Amino acid sequence: MWRCVSRSLRAPSSRTSLSGSRFSRFFSSSSSQTGDYTIVDHTYDAVVVGAGGAGLRAAIGLSEHGFNTACITKLFPTRSHTVAAQGGINAALGNMSEDDWRWHMYDTVKGSDWLGDQDAIQYMCREAPKAVIELENYGLPFSRTEEGKIYQRAFGGQSLDFGKGGQAYRCACAADRTGHALLHTLYGQAMKHNTQFFVEYFALDLLMASDGMCTCQGVIALNMEDGTLHRFRSAQTILATGGYGRAYFSATSAHTCTGDGNAMVARAGLPLQDLEFVQFHPTGIYGAGCLITEG
Structure with a gap:
């Protein structure tokens, strides 16, 4: 039902050489198993991956300054993990x-x-x-x-x-619902400034140019509703994909906090910083991962 939110679907004017065998599968016009497989192309000035507090604010800032902006999110924006911030x-x-x-x-x-x-x-x-x-x-x-x-x-x-x-x-x-209020407020502002949302699209990999400069030219994403692949080309790509708390047995992070953005960066050969600093809320129920709020 959310496909109608994706209001600007445009084919790129030119194709750019992209390097690395891990990306070749996204540009093949045929498949030995299924025959032709269509990739849907989109072109934007900027693409934001993630629609929590940080991602929505980034999208607002770009859109309100006139940039044609897409926001890709594996969850509906108001279900992003920012909603868990109560205090x-x-x-x-x-x-x-x-x-x-x-x-x-x-x-x-x-x-x-x-x-x-x-x-x-x-x-x-x-x-x-x-x-x-x-x-x-x-x-x-x-x-x-x-x-x-x-x-x-x-x-x-x-x-x-x-x-x-x-x-x-x-x-x-x-x-005690600050995160909930924050997401609804920012989502409304993003819609006001005509940010294009691609909801329940799972970002798979960054698209890197073969210029030797580690230039990111967009994102490849999976539409989880129908299984189609979507190639987003953009001049700027912003990752606001949250943490990876669910890599641990006991954590207060939601089950969606799986480090997808970190993994994309690592696969693209780009540096990651301060990975040892993972937030564990100090008051929680061991094993269950239930948070006991200060709020």
């Missing part, structure tokens, strides 16, 4: 008490046991209040104080004055 979003808004993004940065660096990328942490904490206000402007239904401000709750690992000022109230939330 909220940390940002030094200072709605409940005085706060500072530098205190937020200190807590984050400390919480990472000083292994986190401090440049990235600084940027994230400094920009977090702007990001939350942006989500509010998009229409995310945050919980409110009596004065009408965004309500912020206390969470573990949050402090004031570099750990010397007591508990911080920093977590902006939409009751």
